[in-house]
Amino acid sequence: xxxxxxxxxxxxxxxxxxxxxxxxxxxxxxxxxxxxxxxxxxxxxxxxxxxxxxxxxxxxxxxxxxxxxxxxxxxxxxxxxxxxxxxxxxxxxxxxxxxxxxxxxxxxxxxxxxxxxxxxxxxxxxxxxxxxxxxxxxxxxxxxxxxxxxxxxxxxxxxxxxxxxxxxxxxxxxxxxxxxxxxxxxxxxxxxxxxxxxxxxxxxxxxxxxxxxxxxxxxxxxxxxxxxxxxxxxxxxxxxxxxxxxxxxxxxxxxxxxxxxxxxxxxxxxxxxxxxxxxxxxxxxxxxxxxxxxxxxxxxxxxxxxxxxxxxxx
Amino acid sequence: xxxxxxxxxxxxxxxxxxxxxxxxxxxxxxxxxxxxxxxxxxxxxxxxxxxxxxxxxxxxxxxxxxxxxxxxxxxxxxxxxxxxxxxxxxxxxxxxxxxxxxxxxxxxxxxxxxxxxxxxxxxxxxxxxxxxxxxxxxxxxxxxxxxxxxxxxxxx
Numbered sequence: 001x002x003x004x005x006x007x008x009x010x011x012x013x014x015x016x017x018x019x020x021x022x023x024x025x026x027x028x029x030x031x032x033x034x035x036x037x038x039x040x041x042x043x044x045x046x047x048x049x050x051x052x053x054x055x056x057x058x059x060x061x062x063x064x065x066x067x068x069x070x071x072x073x074x075x076x077x078x079x080x081x082x083x084x085x086x087x088x089x090x091x092x093x094x095x096x097x098x099x100x101x102x103x104x105x106x107x108x109x110x111x112x113x114x115x116x117x118x119x120x121x122x123x124x125x126x127x128x129x130x131x132x133x134x135x136x137x138x139x140x141x142x143x144x145x146x147x148x149x150x151x152x153x154x155x156x157x158x159x160x161x162x163x164x165x166x167x168x169x170x171x172x173x174x175x176x177x178x179x180x181x182x183x184x185x186x187x188x189x190x191x192x193x194x195x196x197x198x199x200x201x202x203x204x205x206x207x208x209x210x211x212x213x214x215x216x217x218x219x220x221x222x223x224x225x226x227x228x229x230x231x232x233x234x235x236x237x238x239x240x241x242x243x244x245x246x247x248x249x250x251x252x253x254x255x256x257x258x259x260x261x262x263x264x265x266x267x268x269x270x271x272x273x274x275x276x277x278x279x280x281x282x283x284x285x286x287x288x289x290x291x292x293x294x295x296x297x298x299x300x301x302x303x304x305x306x307x308x309x310x311x312x313x314x
Numbered sequence: 315x316x317x318x319x320x321x322x323x324x325x326x327x328x329x330x331x332x333x334x335x336x337x338x339x340x341x342x343x344x345x346x347x348x349x350x351x352x353x354x355x356x357x358x359x360x361x362x363x364x365x366x367x368x369x370x371x372x373x374x375x376x377x378x379x380x381x382x383x384x385x386x387x388x389x390x391x392x393x394x395x396x397x398x399x400x401x402x403x404x405x406x407x408x409x410x411x412x413x414x415x416x417x418x419x420x421x422x423x424x425x426x427x428x429x430x431x432x433x434x435x436x437x438x439x440x441x442x443x444x445x446x447x448x449x450x451x452x453x454x455x456x457x458x459x460x461x462x463x464x465x466x467x468x469x470x
Contacts, residue, residue: 001357005315008335008381031379038338038377039358051335053382103447105362105372105425229446230360 001042001128007050013057014177014206020052021204022179028052030206032075032114035106040119044129045141060113060208072210074113078163079104081112091212093166093219093240100221100236101162103229113207116164116174116187120157120198120255121232122286124148140196148286155195156284158252160232165249165257166221169240172212178205188259195255217242220305224252224297226288234289237301239309241265248273248305250298253283270306274299320384324349325393333380340364340375343390351391351420355449362448365421366390372428372447391420394427403427406465407458414452421448426462435466 011017021028027049031037040046054060060075063084070086081087082098101107101115124147125132125140137143139155146152164187172187180202187210192200201207219240225231233252240246244265251257258280260273278299283291317332324347333342343349343366352375355363359377366375367389394401403423406412413419422445429436429444436444441462445455 003336003338005334006336007315008318008379010381034377034379034382035359035374038379042357051379053379055382103362104444105365105374105447106359108371109373109377229443230362230449 003038003042004044004047006041006048008053009050010053010056013059014208017052017054017057017206018177018179018204020050024048024050026203030054033077033110034114035102035110036114036118039126043126045119045126054206065214068214070212070214072112072212074207074209075111078107078110078112078115082107086214090214090216091166091170091219091240092217093169093221093238094163094212096219096221097162097166097223097236097238100223100225100233102231106230112163112210115161116167116190116210117199117201117207118159118161120155120159120195122148122155122157122195123288124286125157148284155255156282156286157195157198157255158287159191159198159255159257160252162221162223162233162236162251165236165251166219166238166240167210167212168257168259169219169238169247169249170212170217171247172210174207175209175211176201176205177208178202182208184211191256193256198255215242217246218309220308222301222305224289224294224301234287235283235294235297235301237298237305239270239302239305241309246309248277248302250277250281250302253281253294253298270302270310274302274306277302318381320381322383322385323387325389326387331380335379335381337380338376339366339368339373339378339380339383339388342380343375343388349390349392353417353420355417360449361418362421362425363418365424365448367424367428370428370431372425389424389427391423394423401427401465402468403430403462403465406461406468410457410461410464412453412457412461414450418448418450422450422458426465429462430466430469434469436462438463441466 009020029048031051031053060073062073064071138147168187175184217240222237223233224235235252238249246262248260281298283294321330353363355361357376359374364375365372
């Protein structure tokens, strides 16, 4: 498929990237690995005037330890992060989600920042312009209806990052830089809850760094997929525990992942969370698997993940 | 729209081109340089038929903008033949019958080459995992995995 016209600019630092953003009056998209962005542009789901390449920004490529945190630059590739010793040793949930992301070749290109900020997906959204025009535009394309759920008032597109789930289970935070300056917030806070515009990022902001508290954890990531390679999660469950507290994060259903805090973990904790998540999850028929099946699998995957996490300690 | 000057190496030869900023590496290779080994199938980064190796890393060339590879070194399947002799991977693919329609083959070979370059003796499991990055719709993967194993043995 042929790309629409746009200009290409390479930024050497974050200030330059933001300057480009302002020069084009915000009609730009930031490019990291491009594994999510380029298909969106090819499908005319995004039509920027210019693409600002962030891959030349050296400071976004580093992994370091500082003051009880592991700092991960947003441009670190998924493959590089997966092979990082600290990640393997301290954050097994993150290691497993990185390993489950797409396939090796795309892991070598895709970055952790881009993976977190990927657009939400829907079977009736990620289609060519001709296909979408024939069907009629939905909420997410600027229309006034949802093509999946008749008379719906919200967009049900699914957030398909594997790694954001495990990062949230690990209580990660993110650093953002934009025209208004820098800010830091908990990863949960970047979700707006609205599939049309899934993130709370302000216009022009760049995700620069991911921070994970350096505490050894036990964890697991379970993904529902049909092919075992090159596919997005149809449901993802991340579990991470430290001592007798922890978190369970469920994603791939709707635009915002569900997060459950665990305290005083005992034999019934995960069963309770599985039941709660089962009743909270609201899948609709916008993926290749039926909503009923995905809903049932929520509690199944939570129990599978918990089994693995609890066995690890023995 | 203005074109951009891009200089990079393709199969050890330096090329300088004026390209459109919205041109993919796959288009540049196929249409400007006549290197038609990389194929376009899905065009969305899913299938891997367009895989080329850029600075040692296998990439989907349909997702890479040509200006992004400025200064880089690109290897396509045409560049594997050295002094009139095929690469061990190419030999092994023929020997083991790992090719049926052949559309995915160049991508498979380049993905495997990048694997063998970073890991001289991969296990069968590692090969299977790496090769799962590419889609083959006719042979099944058994013979492809066998061919990569064979090539790994030969090149050591």
